Amino acid sequence: MEVFINSLSLILSFDKNLYEIIFLSLKVSLIALLISTIIGLPIAGILASKNFLGKKVILIFFNSMMALPPVFVGLVLYVLFSQSGFFGFVNILYTPMIMVVAQVIIVLPIIISVSAELLENIFQEYKELFDTFGVGTLRRVKTTLFDARFSLITCILTGLGRALSEVGAIIIVGGNIVHYTRVMTTTIALETSRGNLSLAIALGIILIFISIMLNYIVISIKNISKHYSYD
Amino acid sequence: MIKKINLKNVNFGFNHKSFFKNLSINFCTKGISVIIGPNGSGKSLITKLLKGIILPDSGEVQLIAEKSSPYISYLSQKITFLRRDVYSNLAYPLVIRNYKNRLIKQKVSKILEDFNFLDKVNSSARSLSKGNKQFLAFIRSQIIQYDILVLDEPCSNLDFESIKIIEKYLLSLKKEKKIIMVTHDMFQAMRLADEIMIINNGELIEISEKKDMLKSKNNFTKNFFTKHISNV
Numbered sequence: 001m002e003v004f005i006n007s008l009s010l011i012l013s014f015d016k017n018l019y020e021i022i023f024l025s026l027k028v029s030l031i032a033l034l035i036s037t038i039i040g041l042p043i044a045g046i047l048a049s050k051n052f053l054g055k056k057v058i059l060i061f062f063n064s065m066m067a068l069p070p071v072f073v074g075l076v077l078y079v080l081f082s083q084s085g086f087f088g089f090v091n092i093l094y095t096p097m098i099m100v101v102a103q104v105i106i107v108l109p110i111i112i113s114v115s116a117e118l119l120e121n122i123f124q125e126y127k128e129l130f131d132t133f134g135v136g137t138l139r140r141v142k143t144t145l146f147d148a149r150f151s152l153i154t155c156i157l158t159g160l161g162r163a164l165s166e167v168g169a170i171i172i173v174g175g176n177i178v179h180y181t182r183v184m185t186t187t188i189a190l191e192t193s194r195g196n197l198s199l200a201i202a203l204g205i206i207l208i209f210i211s212i213m214l215n216y217i218v219i220s221i222k223n224i225s226k227h228y229s230y231d
Numbered sequence: 232m233i234k235k236i237n238l239k240n241v242n243f244g245f246n247h248k249s250f251f252k253n254l255s256i257n258f259c260t261k262g263i264s265v266i267i268g269p270n271g272s273g274k275s276l277i278t279k280l281l282k283g284i285i286l287p288d289s290g291e292v293q294l295i296a297e298k299s300s301p302y303i304s305y306l307s308q309k310i311t312f313l314r315r316d317v318y319s320n321l322a323y324p325l326v327i328r329n330y331k332n333r334l335i336k337q338k339v340s341k342i343l344e345d346f347n348f349l350d351k352v353n354s355s356a357r358s359l360s361k362g363n364k365q366f367l368a369f370i371r372s373q374i375i376q377y378d379i380l381v382l383d384e385p386c387s388n389l390d391f392e393s394i395k396i397i398e399k400y401l402l403s404l405k406k407e408k409k410i411i412m413v414t415h416d417m418f419q420a421m422r423l424a425d426e427i428m429i430i431n432n433g434e435l436i437e438i439s440e441k442k443d444m445l446k447s448k449n450n451f452t453k454n455f456f457t458k459h460i461s462n463v
């Protein structure tokens with residue numbers, strides 16, 4: 001009980017260290033999500049709207065990547081970006097930047113796979129309409145993305161949930177350096193092993209709160225979309 | 232001015248089965264051509280071949296106009312609307328042709344007014360009743376300039392009033408545009424057609440002017456007409 005009270009007091013006293021960790025977590029995850037969305041949605045749009053040789057292989061690849069263990073992603077990035085690695089010259093190991101890279105690798109397949117399936121359903125429905133009006137490929141992708149926007153937001157938020165809860169990859173590539181690469185999940189792992197349960201639980205509560213907020217946003221978007229999606 | 236609308240030795244198959252075998256049809260270049268026939272006879276496939284939505288396995292679809300190649304406005308039996316309101320659905324064919332916003336607004340408002348549909352401008356197109364969806368799809372087929380109008384059962388879900396509006400519109404339109412339409416309504420065919428063609432099992436059974444069709448000596452045609460008229 002005492003641990004919970006201490007955790008709550010950490011949260012309510014706006015502990016500087018705690019909020020620094022939360023802020024970095026959100027920053028890294030949101031940047032990774034933004035990059036994944038910018039790269040992922042056009043790829044999903046093309047995969048949904050075009051039939052080409054190798055399309056199935058690409059879809060299988062991204063589907064398989066969804067199940068990729070984050071620890072393995074961290075390990076591969078560590079090998080590639082360490083001083084003796086292929087990308088060692090970039091010198092970003094143990095920085096927030098490599099943490100963003102790791103999260104992009106984890107979130108991107110989710111964005112691509114889930115949205116490609118969603119977009120393909122809409123695209124198949126619109127195909128004859130597009131053919132009838134002679135709509136070009138780029139416009140087809142744009143139209144499908146626009147009309148799927150509410151469902152896509154849900155899919156993107158799923159990606160954010162995945163990024164925020166990720167620990168295996170970023171602890172390896174980020175190094176969990178205090179005031180620099182320490183985020184919520186890595187702190188929970190570290191503080192639990194140290195026996196400092198107050199901070200770990202405080203962060204856990206924040207993570208749950210964020211998760212509830214994300215779900216609330218998803219449900220709200222679904223409700224709003226009933227009025228504005230014209231579906 | 233349309234010079235030629237032909238299907239020439241068209242072969243087309245699906246599911247590893249050949250459906251049209253050397254199908255040739257010479258459509259009259261003026262007035263309204265109505266295609267009739269039983270379910271699954273290939274009427275809709277002919278409209279899709281004309282529009283170019285499906286391509287023949289071999290043979291040719293010849294569409295020749297006096298100047299450039301003619302543009303076909305096509306109304307499919309399967310009606311699809313974007314997940315948008317009525318206005319945006321009507322504007323879409325103009326948007327993709329890079330019309331200016333002001334002109335789009337003018338055209339959409341005008342056509343909605345002409346067809347007395349203005350009160351539904353902000354409604355979701357997908358939430359309209361079946362009949363209103365079909366009526367809206369017909370309106371959408373009129374939003375861009377075309378040379379040939381191909382309609383696949385444009386009135387199958389419409390009420391009597393809406394059918395009357397569309398038929399009146401088509402009859403006024405046939406002086407300027409070529410119209411090809413599929414219908415199951417024999418009486419509608421008789422009201423609108425200048426030429427009627429009967430299709431069965433991917434074959435052209437008969438093509439003739441409306442007045443000659445009722446006097447046809449072809450057994451299939453005679454049975455087809457008798458059956459439909461006795462049903463009514």
